[in-house]
Amino acid sequence: MGTDAATDPVPTSHPVGFRFFFWGEFAERCSYYGMRAILALYMTEKLGVDKADAGTFMSLFIAACYFFPLVGGYVADNFLGKYWTIVLFSVPYVAAQFLVGIEDKYVVFGALVLLAMGSGVIKPNISTLMGMTYEQQRPGQEQLLTSAFSWFYMAINFGAGISQLAMPWLRTNYSYQVAFLFPAGLMALALMLFAAGKRYYAKETIERKVVTDGPPPEDTTTITGIPVRYKAVTQAEKDADRALKIQVLSRIGLVFLLVMFFWAIFDQSASTWIFFADTYMENILFGVPVTADQIQAFNAWFIVLLVPASVFLFKSLDQAGLKVKATQKMAVGFLFTGLAMAIMSLAGFMAGAKxxxxxxxxxxxxxxxxxxxxxxxxxxxxxxxxxxxxxxxxxxxxxxxxxxxxxxxxxxxxxxxxxxxxxxxxxxxxxxxxxxxxxxxxxxxxxxxxxxxxxxxxxxxxxxxxxxxxxVKPAERVTVWWQVLAYLIITVAEILISVTGLELAFVAAPQSMKSFVTGCWLAVVFLANLLINAPITRLYPVMAPGVYFAMLAGAMVVVVVVFIPVAMAFNRGMAAQANTAPRRIGEAETEAV
Structure with missing residues (x-):
């Protein structure tokens, strides 16, 4: 006798589609971070770009990678759907990975636009589609979804760590052109893996809100065949939604603004950190020569090691009755960011003059x-x-x-x-x-x-x-272990600021605004590179490195001082909200995230 499907138990294993998400994301991130690993030196060594311009171009490229997610989310939510947005924008992404190896400035810069567009458009859609797949195929399995996102995060860092070691090796032992074929092949593989899993992904629909006092228009489909359902809202509801967004932004806006300074320093690991190691450091680890752009792989591997440790640490503290507020974690993260810059500054003062x-x-x-x-x-x-x-x-x-x-x-x-x-x-x-x-x-x-x-x-x-x-004279160079130590410190800061900050923002936002807050978070990285790094990195070639990194360390001291009253005001606001609004799942422990 048949069984009603509605009463069937929900499976507790990962859905089949997860395998395609995991390996597709692994290959795509391996491709992106591998290309980015050698891009700064490629500009200076092969394209004749000076370090000031190379630092600015790297900052603008990273900024664009975090601007296009806003475009990708809009296109997917309103026109193409997430699956087809990912597939269609992956095609120029693959082509650009092949083009970037052509030693012509105009070709390379054009390829970088396509790379930023492809990477950025894909970024918000693949993780959201994976979440939708779990909601539809594993409803109520919240721990399973958390596990999936943990593995997804590990895929990103495993991919980054491997490619950041491999790409400089390929460049050194063969050529830049051969090296760039590696991420191109990986991106092509990522596209094939993702496309192959289509039947295992969530069934998509698009909802469009229309302001009307009457019935909404009839449902239609997009050019990609995705059902479009219209929902009628009143002008009052639309105004209320706008007011809610302003309220949420007023609460988290200053927090996000200060996080911008962390990202500005962190993302210089793709430019000024590499230039510093290339000129001022003896790049030997455990007796083995390494290149200046391989050192950044330590960040990915430290993430893999430290994220589980941090989860265990804060869970243990919580169980012991020692609740650590999210804002406290972020304040310590800002201090660690300044400490990382102080270490780099010390190394700069110890090194000889160029x-x-x-x-x-x-x-x-x-x-x-x-x-x-x-x-x-x-x-x-x-x-x-x-x-x-x-x-x-x-x-x-x-x-x-x-x-x-x-x-x-x-x-x-x-x-x-x-x-x-x-x-x-x-x-x-x-x-x-x-x-x-x-x-x-x-x-x-x-x-x-x-x-x-x-x-x-x-x-x-x-x-x-x-x-x-x-x-710099070889005898006057400092050991690269100084930069490894700085990477360890700033990786701890990344965990305390990035992971905590995004979760804090989600807690601060109502359910209807989670995507909006995610977009704001990505915009912080975009603004950090556009407004801070693009002009600031131009100072690196004309300043002594010790002074330059000391300037960044000093900036983080100012950020910490400003953050203290901002955090106190944020916590007061969240406490007031908790007292005046019904408790919602996921919002009860706002200060202990």
Whole structure:
């Protein structure tokens, strides 16, 4: 005899669609963070962008990535639905990942617009669609949904951590072009994985509110076949909704405004932190050389380790009767952000001063020599003197856009008379000097690959390049462990501010405004990079790094001082709301989130 479906028990396992959400998000985040990991140095090393402009461009790119979620939410909620919005905007996202490897500023910047659009539009829709899938297929299973979002969050950080290690390695051992194929392939895989799970996802409908005193229009469908249902609201209801939004924003607006300063500092890990490590730090961990842009992977791996620990810590404190308010967590997070900047500042003051030098690069590696007596743009056919090192070539060519010299064939004569040949853009020698030989020859720092890796460079014709760089004497560089420590501290701050702040905002908002608050939260990151980082990062190249990071540390001290009365006012407002409004599930423990 059949059983009424309504009385069937709800399954307690994850729905099949979760697998597609998890692996699709893993591949997409791996793609995004991998591309972003090497983008700053790609701009400075291959496109000829100076550090001030590169910092600004990185900030504008990240800002755009957090602006387009607002567009993505609107398009999905009003026209295409979440599934088709994700699929359709993923296509230019995939194409852009292939285009970004083309060494042309206009192509790259155009690709970055498409990347920001694709990443941003996808961001709010995939997590919301996953939540809808659980609501429809696992109703009432709140703990299961919490578990799903925890794994979803881990997918993001696992993807980021892996790609932030892999991309610099691919770039160093092969090329930027080869490295950018990795996220392009991952994004294509993410699209296929997500699209393959369509039948396992939630059934979507779109609700549109219309102001009318009569019946609403008849239901229709979108161009993607999603049912559209109209709901009639009065002008009074619309006005009340607007008033409620203003009330919520007035309560959480100052909190969000101060969180903006955290994101401004945190997101500089993609620009100024990399520039600092590249110039001022000895990038060796456990005896293994690493690149300046691999260090950012520590953030993702620290998140994976520390989030479960933080959940256990605050749950244990709560059970012991020691309730920690959300605003208290955030205040400590702001202090930790300032501490991270103080650590970076200390490292900056400990490091030696930078000086201009010239880096001559071939597929076999590079050598750093003193600056030329003649500006690079004025070097013509013949010999260019880089301190005691003389480079002779008949085919010197200066690339104004990339601000570097190129030549295919010539000789490099060291101060001790030893000559190295450059043939077809490759550095050739029967035997390369040892460390003492390079020093006698007037080379500031040899950066050649190992013999095995030089053999892999091949003989395909290319161009050797010479460009001016910031250089610090190896003996005056500080250990990269300073930056690892700063990452540990700022990751703790991220957990205390980002995770806590978003949950706090959800508690402060009524059920009907959860999506609106999420949009406001994303807008905070957008504004942090647009209004703060885009102009502030331009100061990094003209300030001593110790002073620059000390300035950021000082800014966080001011934020903490301002946050204290803001937090007190917020808590008073929430307490008043709790006393005058009915308790709602999820809003009872406002101050102990």
């Amino acid at each position: 000086q201009d030098a010239v880096k001559i690069t071939t597929p076999e590696g590079a050598v750093v020599v003193p600056v030329a007596k003649t500006p690079l743009k004025d070097v013509k056919a013949g010999t260019a003197e880089f301190g005691p090192v003389k480079v002779t070539a008949a085919d010197w060519a200066y690339d104004e856009g990339k601000k570097r010299l190129t030549f295919a064939s010539g000789t490099v004569r060291l101060a001790d008379g030893k000559e190295l040949l450059v043939t077809g853009g490759h550095l050739v020698a029967e035997e390369f000097p040892d460390a003492a030989g390079w020093e006698r020859g007037g080379v500031l720092e040899p950066l050649l690959k190992s013999g095995e890796d030089r053999a892999k460079a091949g003989t395909e014709p290319t161009k050797a390049t010479a460009e001016v760089i910031d250089w």
